[in-house]
Amino acid sequence: MTNHTYPALHSSRIQASVHHNTNTDFSLRNSLQAFTLSMDLMPGGVNSPVRAFKSVGGQPIVIDSVKGSRMWDITLITIRKMICETNELCRFKTKILIMHCAMEIMAWLLFSVVLATLAETMKKGTSVGAPCLLENTLAEMVISAVPSIEMIRSVNSGTEACMGALRLARAFTGKQKIIKFEGCSHAMLILFLLRQLTSNTLTALFNDILAIEKLFENHKGEIAALILEPAVGNSGFIVPKLEFLDTIRKIIKENNALLIFDEVMTGFQLSYGGAQEYFGIVPDLKTLGNIIVSGLPVGAYGGRRNIMKMADTLSGNPLAMAAGIEAQKLIKEAGTYEYLDEVTGELVQGILQVGKRSGHSFDLAKFASFYRGMLEQGVYFASSQFEAGFTSLAHTTEDIKMTIAAAERVLRQIG
Ligand SMILES: Cc1ncc(COP(=O)(O)O)c(C=O)c1O
Incomplete structure (x- = not known):
């Protein structure tokens, strides 16, 4: 490992809350130093490939803190997020x-309420390894927001949620094959599992109904589920054609397979009830990501009660549940x-x-x-x-x- 020194992260964090430096003529020196060190520690220097700036060139900016629509890098310069x-x-x-003003105040309020709630919850322990009441409260909130979710399983990330939903679909239907669309990410791990390791993954182009009909014809009785981002956000932004979701919903039902909406990106974004409410199509299972809990590492999958009864794995960290409850209260506001x-x-x-x-x-x-x-x-x-x-x-x-x-x-x- 090369001999780099760490930049003064701690002191800059303290100052960041005092100085809201709006000078945009920033120096990347400290970011470069930190990123060079991270190249030795993590593959590509990052824990999420897109953060390595490969698509846009140059070096990533290393962030110290974030508040509302502002971010501060480790040299204390304001970046508007x-x-x-x-x-x-x-x-x-x-x-x-x-009233815009009311919304802005609500956003700032959420930020402080979530922080205060986290501080209080942390005093009771960071993980209980047993059921806690917060899990019930957040589960009730998400279930009441999303009609297709009758039962929910909380996990630690969107990736886990997608993996859990696929495993559940296979267990429930007794079939192995999965259809996914080119360009729908469902996280890198899913891509790896589905495309490299197994021949049980079938792919089609988004919005191509004929391709889906053909896949179900050619693999009769073998397809457990079709997973998709109902509006694609990982290959540019692709909106489903009007008849697309409706038709695949029908084909999937006729073939006793399950429709899984990966809403890690669109859940609570497209609308309060998600893509189901927005497009009027009901999935059998749906996955959600950290949007539920205003950014903490969490995922969840949920759906019809008879399917969810077979779900395995668990999490339900009390900190994430507490933050989620505050976030859910806010986004429900008119x-x-x-x-x-x-x-x-x-x-x-x-x-x-x-x-x-x-x-x-x-x-x-x-x-x-x-x-x-x-x-x-x-x-x-x-x-x-x-x-x-x-x-x-x-x-x-x-x-x-x-x-x-x-x-x-x-x-x-x-x-
Ligand atoms: C549509 C979609 N599914 C799944 C994931 C994976 O979520 P996580 O990063 O929480 O594992 C992502 C991540 O951005 C995503 O955009």
Whole structure:
């Protein structure tokens, strides 16, 4: 191992809460030092491949702290955390004007309430290894939000949730084969398990109904489940054709297989009830990720009672459950999703308009230049052109205006 020294993370964290430095002319020296060290410690220097900046070039920024729509790197520079990509779904929804101010206050409130709740819960222990009441409370909240979930199993990550749902589908149907779509990620581990190790994985292109009909014809009685992201967020943003979800729902039922919605990315984002509510299609099982608990490492899968009764594995960490309960209370408030739709619509339309004004057509090849330009302006997007982003309740209309103005400056500069 090379002999690097650690940057002063602790002292910078303390100062970060005091100085909200808005200077965007940041130096990457400390990030480079930390990242060079991490290259020796972790494959690729990261624990999630997209964070290595391979798609956008340059070196990753190492983050010290985050609050609302702001992030601070380890040299204490403010980066506005604005992860959002073209979201076609906004167009389908009616925009309702609501009190923005109330939403912003709610987002800040959630942040402090979650922290306070975590501090209180931690005093009782970080893991109990036995049932705790918080598990019931959060399970009731998610079940009442999502009609297709009659019973739920909490796990530690979205990956685990997907693996659990697939294992359950195989156990319930007594069949082995799984259909997945090209471009739907379900996490790297699932890709590895499904594509490299077994011949029980069948793949098709998203929105290709004929391919699904053929697979069920060619593998009659062998297919346990079809798993998909109901709106794809890991290969750019792909919206399902209107008849697509409806038709595959019918085919799957006719073949006694299960439909699994992987909603690690879309759950509680598309709408309160998720893709099921948004598209009006009911899956047999559905997976959720850390959105349930405002960012702590958690996943869950749930569905019909008769299927879920066969579910194995367990988790239900009390800290994650406590944070989840506070997050669920907030997102249930009236106006939450209307606000998110509105700020997302403003952001997407704003960037598209400045793109047109600066003479750009939609061009994925330009993403890396756009990305790095935005970073220099202090705006942090997901570091891959294929990864969808989201607005949150913490994003204010000021954030949106500032991001669009930054995009205009960057787009005018890049050729
Ligand atoms: C659609 C989808 N499924 C599953 C996962 C895996 O979730 P986790 O990173 O919590 O394991 C992800 C991660 O981003 C995802 O986007």
